[in-house]
Amino acid sequence: MAQVCLLGEPESDLRYELLSRETAREALSTYELWEPYANSLALDTVSIGAAVSLLNDLNWYLVRFVRAALVQSDSVSETEWLSRELATAIRDGEVDPAETGELLQVYGVEDGRPENPVFVEREGDWTPEREGYDEVLVVRVTESEFDG
Template sequence: MTEVCFVGDADCDLQYELLSRETAREALSTYDLRRPFENAIALSTVSLGAAVSLCNDLNWYVVRFVDDVLVREPSVDDDEWLSRELATAVRDGDVTGPDTGEYLKVYGLEEPEPTPEDPNPKGPPALVEPLYVSRQDGAVPEYDLRDVDDTVVVRLTEGEFTV
């Protein structure tokens, strides 16, 4: 199964924006929606082609309310995500899975902070401050923008990396 994750813009509630609009709601109605990250919606599709097609179907909403689209394709990597542009290139046969791992965007992952009102906060972790790096000797460089609980690695096209 291929996973798609829509990460919302910081200034909107992505779930509300997508599910309050009939066309997007209908396109998403056949999927089991999850929240792997704060202000994000994820789902599983049957293939990489179906994932890219769904992104294309929702493009009007993606342009307006989504900060990033992540696609995880097991035939490329079980743990690392692909950018939407790279997922499209893999689907179209312009690049193969093994040729996708050089250019990366690494997000920090922060768990919800305890507060006096809520010492044990629940909810998904937040993606924070991406770091653009290239793989060094086959390894992902360490995330060093801030102290984080974990990281999320997203593979990019060369064009996305050099912009």
Template sequence: MTRVCLVAKEGVDLRTDLFSYETARKALATYDLSEPWANAVAADTVSLGSAVSLLNDLDWYLARLVDDVLVREPSVSPHEWLSRPLARQIRDGDVSHDEVVNRLKVYGVDEENRLVDPTQVLRGDAADGAYERAEYEESVVVRVSQEEFL
């Protein structure tokens, strides 16, 4: 299963605000939503293609309510997430899994269980999950495309 995670903009109650729009409500009706972090909503989809399609359906709402979109595809990495543009590139066959392990955006998870303080880093080795944010007990690693990196 491919997981999609929407990280809310500051001050947005994402679940409530998304469901206030009929079209978004219909697009999400078949998904069981969860809240992996206090400022995020996630849904499991059947494939990377269906995850990208769902995000395309929600694009108007994402532009208004969402600060970042994360996609976790187990065939790429069981622990690290992909940015939306990188997920699209992998789905389209424009890049391979092996090309995208070193350019990262790393979020800290604060005391309130919110994703905060995204920092871009270049990982020196290609080991999956090898980057930690020392100032936070937990971190979330997101692989990003070359175009997104700095």
């Protein structure tokens, strides 16, 4: 099982933008959708591969209305998300899931809204501090995303 979470751009209403367009609505029609964060959309898929395929199908909309497309799979981590780029690399066999988790993008979540992320390099058993946030959203990223 894998989850997809789309974080909408602040100036867009993500649910409206996706569900008001026929192609996106059809691609999402077989999934149960929920909103874990303000202006977000989440759903369950059967695998990382299915999650990446769905993101590829929705790419036109993602470029315009989504600031981050995330994938979570218990086979990689039960609590941390993967960037779309990292999920794709894992699906394609380019990256071993066990070798991820050092390079992170961390969002503080306040009032249900993920704030601007910071990039962090994890050493050892480091876990992010909430530092005044309601919760923390941790995303594993590729080296190119981290350095970019």
